[in-house]
Every structure is written in C-alpha cells, then in structure tokens.
Amino acid sequence: MPELVPSVADRVISKSKYISGLQCHKLLWHQYNAKDLIPPYDASHQAVFDQGHEVGRRARLLYPGGVLIERERWEMDGLLADTTQALPLGMPIYEAALLGGGVYAQVDILAPTGDDGWDIIEVKSSTSVKSVHLDDVAVQRFAAERAGIRIRRCLLAHIDSTYVRSSDIDNAKLFRLVDITDDVDDRLVGLADRIAALAAVIVQADSPDVAIGSHCTSPYDCPMKPVCWKAMPEENVTRLVGGDKQVIQVEAARSRQTHVDQARVHDFLGRLTYPLFFLDFETFGTAVPLLDGVRPYQQVPFQFSLHVRRDAGGALTHHGFLADGPADPRQQLLDEMRAHLESAGSIVVYFAGFETGRLTELARDFPAYAPWIETIIGRVVDLHAPFKAFDVYHPLQNGRTSIKSVLPALTGSGYEGMAIADGGTASQTFLRIVFGAGPEGQAIDDVAAVRKDLEAYCELDTLAMVRILDVIERLARL
Ligand code: SF4
Structure with missing residues (x-):
C-alpha cells in the first residue's frame, strides 16, 4: 500500500480537483494556488450539497453493515490507513479513501464482491447518468487499482425520478443502480496522461489565461464565475440571441x-x-x-x-x-x-x-x-x-x-x-x-x-x- 503522508493533499490530485481541471485549468490552478480568490459557494449551492449528504446517507442503506470512515479522521490520523485496515474485513466501506497513481479519491461505497474484489458505487443526486460521472468514477477506479485494490464493477446509484413516496421512503426504489463499468473503462484511456497534464498546470507560477465561455457552467457552475465574468466588459457577457x-x-x-x-x-x-x-x-x-x-x-x-x-x-x-x-x-x-x-x-x-x-x-x-x-x-x-x-x-x-x-x-x-x-x-x-x-x-x-x-x-x-x-x-x- 502506498505510504500516507500528512501533506498528501498538497502533493496529489484529488478526484474533485481532477474534475475541476477537466472543466477549466484556471479553476484548477486557483484551487491549489489562490484559494482565497475563489468566492465561497452561495446558499443555493450549499443546499445542493446538503441534499447530496442526505442522498448519500440513504444510498448506504442499500449496502448495510458497512463501516463509515469519517473524512476528519483522514485529516487527523490518515484515513488511508483506516481504509486499508478495513479492506480485509470484507464489509462495505463508506467514504473509502484511496490513494494511488498520484490521485486521492473517496469512494462513496466500496462493496466487497466475495471473491477478493470490490465494486465501486458512486452515489449521485441526479436522475440520470451524466458524462462527468464517468470521469468521476474513472478516476476512482484508477486510484483504487493503483493502490492494489481489484475492482470488479463500477455502479452509479442515481435517483429514480419515477419513484412515488408512499409512507416511509423505500430506498431500493428511490435509487436506480446502473452498471457503468464499460463506459468508465473507456474514460480510463489516457487518464494517467491527463493527470500529468493537470499536475503541470498546478505547478505553474501564474494562473493560466482562460477566456470565459460555455465551460463556465458545464458540467458544473464554476465558483469563479463572479470573479472571471466580472472582469469582462459588459458587452462580452451580454447574452446575444440568434x-x-x-x-x-x-x-x-x-x-x-x-x-x-x-x-x-x-x-x-x-x-x-x-x-x-x-x-x-x-x-x-x-x-x-x-x-x-x-x-x-x-x-x-x-x-x-x-x-x-x-x-x-x-x-x-x-x-x-x-x-x-x-x-x-x-x-x-x-x-x-x-x-x-x-x-x-x-x-x-x-x-x-x-x-x-x-x-x-x-x-x-x-x-x-x-x-x-x-x-x-x-x-x-x-x-x-x-x-x-x-x-x-x-x-x-x-x-x-x-x-x-x-x-x-x-x-x-x-x-x-x-x-x-x-x-x-x-x-x-x-x-x-x-x-x-x-x-x-x-x-x-x-x-x-x-x-x-x-x-x-x-x-x-x-x-x-x-x-x-x-x-x-x-x-x-x-
Ligand atoms: S469562470 Fe470560467 S474561465 Fe473562470 S475559472 Fe471558472 S470555468 Fe474557468
């Protein structure tokens, strides 16, 4: 298993930063070098995160009896050590932290397959599988396999929009589990090179110069928008219709x-x-x-x-x-x-x-x-x-x-x-x-x-x- 070091967060690319980097190099650079310049998330974004926590908590009930590794413990004691200790127990691990190939990734649910392998279950509050989810899970699989963990399948648990609540929430019906293994494998092609390219962005002395555009809102609303868009003359941000x-x-x-x-x-x-x-x-x-x-x-x-x-x-x-x-x-x-x-x-x-x-x-x-x-x-x-x-x-x-x-x-x-x-x-x-x-x-x-x-x-x-x-x-x- 790779060694965990206290400053690991400064030396590896986390899953979320990888996704940020795919969206915009300027955003990634700021996340590492000028965090103070990134405006905090507003209340509506916070509400989305809070909702995500509730969804995550419910998805764990689909894989009961697991161990939850609190992120705080990683920050204090080294969560990777906890995760690797838990692996031999053969029980689901929630928020499993993995470090491999220069990537740190937390897996929502790592479920044992009974044959020394594991399934990655990524939980999303969306009602369908989106392209960004495949990159998200690909980087998890990458970190897991580089850490020596054998992954059998990758699954996405997303909200089933056809579910109708009747009395207590039926978690099995609230979620739809989709096998995305093949699509994730496609995204693994060239992933190591992309990580290397993003790592090179992070160590640049200055922020990359990136023009505003449709990438500012896709796949996610960029937290830097108030900064980047404000810096542009009004006519450039005016929505020109066709x-x-x-x-x-x-x-x-x-x-x-x-x-x-x-x-x-x-x-x-x-x-x-x-x-x-x-x-x-x-x-x-x-x-x-x-x-x-x-x-x-x-x-x-x-x-x-x-x-x-x-x-x-x-x-x-x-x-x-x-x-x-x-x-x-x-x-x-x-x-x-x-x-x-x-x-x-x-x-x-x-x-x-x-x-x-x-x-x-x-x-x-x-x-x-x-x-x-x-x-x-x-x-x-x-x-x-x-x-x-x-x-x-x-x-x-x-x-x-x-x-x-x-x-x-x-x-x-x-x-x-x-x-x-x-x-x-x-x-x-x-x-x-x-x-x-x-x-x-x-x-x-x-x-x-x-x-x-x-x-x-x-x-x-x-x-x-x-x-x-x-x-x-x-x-x-x-
Ligand atoms: S607002 Fe747009 S240009 Fe600025 S960091 Fe975000 S994605 Fe990049």
Whole structure:
C-alpha cells in the first residue's frame, strides 16, 4: 500500500480537483494556488450539497453493515490507513479513501464482491447518468487499482425520478443502480496522461489565461464565475440571441429605445379578458420526497400570490397563501385558489410552462379537482410570450427575458432590498422553517419575520406582472 503522508493533499490530485481541471485549468490552478480568490459557494449551492449528504446517507442503506470512515479522521490520523485496515474485513466501506497513481479519491461505497474484489458505487443526486460521472468514477477506479485494490464493477446509484413516496421512503426504489463499468473503462484511456497534464498546470507560477465561455457552467457552475465574468466588459457577457431577435437586440442597444412590434403586441393584449388574475406559485422539490404521493424533485406548490384587476387601469386587490406546517399543503392551496380565481377572466402568469406544469401535476395527484384545474389551465395567458418573441424588447434586458430582467428594464425598479429575492431562496427558506432542512446550527429564530419575507417576495412577483403589463399597454398606445 502506498505510504500516507500528512501533506498528501498538497502533493496529489484529488478526484474533485481532477474534475475541476477537466472543466477549466484556471479553476484548477486557483484551487491549489489562490484559494482565497475563489468566492465561497452561495446558499443555493450549499443546499445542493446538503441534499447530496442526505442522498448519500440513504444510498448506504442499500449496502448495510458497512463501516463509515469519517473524512476528519483522514485529516487527523490518515484515513488511508483506516481504509486499508478495513479492506480485509470484507464489509462495505463508506467514504473509502484511496490513494494511488498520484490521485486521492473517496469512494462513496466500496462493496466487497466475495471473491477478493470490490465494486465501486458512486452515489449521485441526479436522475440520470451524466458524462462527468464517468470521469468521476474513472478516476476512482484508477486510484483504487493503483493502490492494489481489484475492482470488479463500477455502479452509479442515481435517483429514480419515477419513484412515488408512499409512507416511509423505500430506498431500493428511490435509487436506480446502473452498471457503468464499460463506459468508465473507456474514460480510463489516457487518464494517467491527463493527470500529468493537470499536475503541470498546478505547478505553474501564474494562473493560466482562460477566456470565459460555455465551460463556465458545464458540467458544473464554476465558483469563479463572479470573479472571471466580472472582469469582462459588459458587452462580452451580454447574452446575444440568434436570428431576427439579434437584429432587434443590436438595434435596441444602438438606439437605446424599446423595440415594440405593435401588431403582435395588440394581438397579445387582445387575448386578455378582464378581470385579470395575476398568479404565481412558489414551490419546493427535493431529491428525497418529503410528502406521500410525491416523486423525487417534484415541485410542490406551497405558496401563491394573486393580484386581481377587474378593469383596465382599475384598482388592485391581493390575496396570498402560504402553507404553515409540514402537512401536504396542496389541497388547502387548491381550495384557496378555487375561492379566489372565480369562473372567468384571464389568469396571467410569467413562464406558463411552469405554472401549467404544476397545475397538471395537481390535477393528476388530486383527481377530484381535475375538471376545475382544466378550466384554469384554459384561462392561462403567458406574459412572458411577448418578451420571448422579442415583440417587446428593452436594451437594458441585455438579451434576457426573465421577469427579474424585464421588470427593472421596463420600470426602473426591481427586487433590490428584498430579504428574499429569488425562487430558489424562497424554496430553501420554506424548507428550513417548516421541515428543519438546511445546515445544522443555522436555525431560523424569527419564523414570523421570515414568513413575512416569503409573502413579500411572492407578492412582488405578481405585482411585477401588473407593472409590466401596464408598460406594455402604454407602449401599445404610442
Ligand atoms: S469562470 Fe470560467 S474561465 Fe473562470 S475559472 Fe471558472 S470555468 Fe474557468
């Protein structure tokens, strides 16, 4: 077995750094030479990691009776020694740490095959096998075999998106185990050379000069984005769309005027029937379903905001709903919606695919409401449509058409100053106050204040639609 040295982390490439290096040499270099310059992960990334821990814990139950090697012990005592001591025991090893061929890799589950061999089981929170997973497992196999451990098969345990929770979680059904041995073997070809090339990057005196591009978000969102993208002039990071839309975008940027296709905007406005119901859902979705009858990552609506305008330019009324406990919120949400959506009038949403998707799932999961939900879906009008088609385009949108880009471009004010300013944060906040999800030791003390923040955020989403429609109506009159 290779010798473990205290400074091993400085002298070998870890599995995660190998993956970083495949994505971008500049990121890899910073991870070794200028860690301080890498911004910390934000709350949404942290939530993904926390979810990964829960998924990992459940996957271990598929291989019971194993030993868990805590990473801290490696850092203090030398985990490799623990792992190699555990190997002869012939029991599964969780978080097995392996060092071989200049690579350090932790294997989620190393399962004995009964014939002196081992299976690598990599656990992922995704719902399919992705290309990056094959590189990830290839480097594990490489380290294991260089460390003298015979690997029989490589398996990927990923979330099965068709699983529907019924009472307790059935771990055997929550995961799908896929044999990826052959694909992993393909990725082993040339792996030693790639490691050598990455090792050469790490010891360079200066950071490699890498231009920003699509590799900044694939396969992972790069933590250096706030640094690299900020350093670029605004026009370089502006999203340039294609075709006719690009002509509109360039012309609007040049003239600094809002582009309006009057005929198409009038068509759009003609589809609206008063009273108008501006509707927005907030949802949560987790890898391990929290409620009965729910699938992994199914987006469960827990909140809505509704602004109602009875006539053009008329007064607004508002109604909101926010679930207040861990029980399934959907039936109460449906009842609240039914009490306020009346029987006629357009239901205005932004990105109709999302709202109608949730409504369709509600109809499937609550069939008694299905006929009514069908009528609701038939009344939906998508306020995103004129922006998606560039029938209305303001140069400050910079090629973007989300409500978060359109609202400030058209009205001069946006979501600044909001304690909660995006859907991901709203979702994580709700999970924390209701289900206690989130990092330990970071309990929310003032739940009432946080609920007010959630209500304010969702309310602004529908008020934003009202304001945007006001601008469209004004532009149509010009
Ligand atoms: S943001 Fe892009 S260019 Fe910068 S380190 Fe990350 S991947 Fe490389």
